[in-house]
Amino acid sequence: MTSTPLTRSEAKSQTRRKLIRAALAILDAEGEAGLTTVKVAKAAGIAQSSFYVHFKDRQELLRVLAEEGGARLRTAMREARRQAREHPDDLERHRETFRIPLEAICRHPELLRIQLRARHDPSSSLQEFAAERAAAYREHHAADLAALGYTADDERDRRRLEMIADGINAATNALAIGHVEGRYPDLDECADILVALSRGALRLLRATSTRSEEGDPH
Amino acid sequence: MTSTPLTRSEAKSQTRRKLIRAALAILDAEGEAGLTTVKVAKAAGIAQSSFYVHFKDRQELLRVLAEEGGARLRTAMREARRQAREHPDDLERHRETFRIPLEAICRHPELLRIQLRARHDPSSSLQEFAAERAAAYREHHAADLAALGYTADDERDRRRLEMIADGINAATNALAIGHVEGRYPDLDECADILVALSRGALRLLRATSTRSEEGDPH
DNA sequence: AATTTCACCGATAGTACTATCGGTGAAAAA
DNA sequence: TTTTTCACCGATAGTACTATCGGTGAAATT
Missing domain, CATH: 1.10.357 (Tetracycline Repressor; domain 2)
Incomplete structure (x- = not known):
């Protein structure tokens, strides 16, 4: 339906937003212990390893949140x-x-x-x-x-x-x-x-x- | 100093108390996420596997606490x-x-x-x-x-x-x-x-x- | 004294997660 | 057009933990 003519940086920050939104939802639903890179990446629709394109480590995600x-x-x-x-x-x-x-x-x-x-x-x-x-x-x-x-x-x-x-x-x-x-x-x-x-x-x-x-x- | 002429069940419940006390301290100091069988057993001075002599699993410890x-x-x-x-x-x-x-x-x-x-x-x-x-x-x-x-x-x-x-x-x-x-x-x-x-x-x-x-x- | 029980031990299989690595293709730059 | 960049991928090494298993010796029972 909607064409997506996104620049590379637009696409990246969009993915980053997805990760943050997913993380907040998981944090709320399952607590800090349930907030794993596996779940966040999956919920955002990317590979677990791609999580590290956006955040240095799990700790940095917490900091950003x-x-x-x-x-x-x-x-x-x-x-x-x-x-x-x-x-x-x-x-x-x-x-x-x-x-x-x-x-x-x-x-x-x-x-x-x-x-x-x-x-x-x-x-x-x-x-x-x-x-x-x-x-x-x-x-x-x-x-x-x-x-x-x-x-x-x-x-x-x-x-x-x-x-x-x-x-x-x-x-x-x-x-x-x-x-x-x-x-x-x-x-x-x-x-x-x-x-x-x-x-x-x-x-x-x-x-x-x-x-x-x-x-x-x- | 103090001799310890304990019956077997006395010794066992004493160990159990040690585990519970240790668990409460760890729970307070490190939160539920930090409460592992490894730490509890170590703090109580027994082997990790011996934890399971006293509790069916980690969940049961939480229930008892x-x-x-x-x-x-x-x-x-x-x-x-x-x-x-x-x-x-x-x-x-x-x-x-x-x-x-x-x-x-x-x-x-x-x-x-x-x-x-x-x-x-x-x-x-x-x-x-x-x-x-x-x-x-x-x-x-x-x-x-x-x-x-x-x-x-x-x-x-x-x-x-x-x-x-x-x-x-x-x-x-x-x-x-x-x-x-x-x-x-x-x-x-x-x-x-x-x-x-x-x-x-x-x-x-x-x-x-x-x-x-x-x-x-x- | 002979036998049984059992609290505890070390070793280890299984699970879940973190973080890294080299590869890929499309966007961006040249 | 050619080259470079880089967001994303799958695979995997490394780590920490849970729970089980067979073995051991001393207490308890016979």
């Missing part, structure tokens, strides 16, 4: 923060703060699954990717708390913000996975829960900052 | 609930509700790490173990919410309780891991955060149950 995931993550997060800024209304904005990461996760749930696996797997080559994702979310959430007026001055406060971001992040991931797995059909319900959890944390921050500053001007 | 982990988990959880009942004071009790699972996790962090990995790894043989642990915590927390007077009547409410339990559970795991990794030195601080998050969720439940009763035009 991590970069790929990192790039998608950064893009999604940037977009999320951009959209969030467009909702000046405080309540609605707070909700968007959670709906947007949830949606970002649900767009590529395999990236989260891969990351969650890698994070606690000492044999994984994707630890860096996992760390990057965690840091990105922590930033996202920290910036959000800062926008609400909560800044961390001393060591203890900073640790507390980090713990809150960590906890909310973990909850966000859990609910997003639950949504993807079909247990929580409505993303808005997920966002509501996260808003509620988050409000509890805010109340804690408010309570103790008031207590420590005694005469809080409000 | 999961049972082992499940048993430890159940014991820890039972103990936790027993202790929690001893604190009638409401505020302190609420805090204990979180400190106790946190401590249970920190006593055997490798079990949590193994579980978190297995949970999202399709190639893992420990999915059942992971599911059991998740269900156990959900029960723990659901019973706790029920004790506070929150019962789920309709589908939506039940789902909400499940989401809350899921979210709090994820946050608990995240903070416990953070403690084990040295980022959050004080477990009480972790418990405080969890109490705060949990209070936010409780407020949501209170708010909407009131609202739905008010607006219910029966």
Whole structure:
């Protein structure tokens, strides 16, 4: 049907894309242990040995996949923060703060699954990717708390913000996975829960900052 | 020094224990992919082939490890609930509700790490173990919410309780891991955060149950 | 004391994967 | 047109692991 008048480099990068797409699918479906050059090459429709035309070794494929995931993550997060800024209304904005990461996760749930696996797997080559994702979310959430007026001055406060971001992040991931797995059909319900959890944390921050500053001007 | 007048079966079960201990350590340190009969046998000080005197195959070892982990988990959880009942004071009790699972996790962090990995790894043989642990915590927390007077009547409410339990559970795991990794030195601080998050969720439940009763035009 | 049992051993067949090598034909360059 | 390049191929060496087998000696049984 479609004629394919491709230049050599076009054909090559097309094959490379095929390999990467196949690898991501296999990584998601079978885990890092199931990601073999045999399977990836077969799924991409080339000979196993041709895998090495595109990647120096299996390790390099993993590295590239991590970069790929990192790039998608950064893009999604940037977009999320951009959209969030467009909702000046405080309540609605707070909700968007959670709906947007949830949606970002649900767009590529395999990236989260891969990351969650890698994070606690000492044999994984994707630890860096996992760390990057965690840091990105922590930033996202920290910036959000800062926008609400909560800044961390001393060591203890900073640790507390980090713990809150960590906890909310973990909850966000859990609910997003639950949504993807079909247990929580409505993303808005997920966002509501996260808003509620988050409000509890805010109340804690408010309570103790008031207590420590005694005469809080409000 | 110590004489070893062991019967044959004593010696055998001792070797078996050595294998299981070695396997748990390797599983924690290198992940499921790194758990080979070669390494386990070597770490336990026996020949690789002797591994098969104790286990039918590699799969059976995994199964036994999961049972082992499940048993430890159940014991820890039972103990936790027993202790929690001893604190009638409401505020302190609420805090204990979180400190106790946190401590249970920190006593055997490798079990949590193994579980978190297995949970999202399709190639893992420990999915059942992971599911059991998740269900156990959900029960723990659901019973706790029920004790506070929150019962789920309709589908939506039940789902909400499940989401809350899921979210709090994820946050608990995240903070416990953070403690084990040295980022959050004080477990009480972790418990405080969890109490705060949990209070936010409780407020949501209170708010909407009131609202739905008010607006219910029966 | 004679016999049986069995936990453990070394050797090895079988399996799955990684990575390399020389060959091929079509695209690209000369 | 002639030559060079190179993406892809099949074959295969090398590696790591699983699981089985027959042999051994000391414990257990008779």
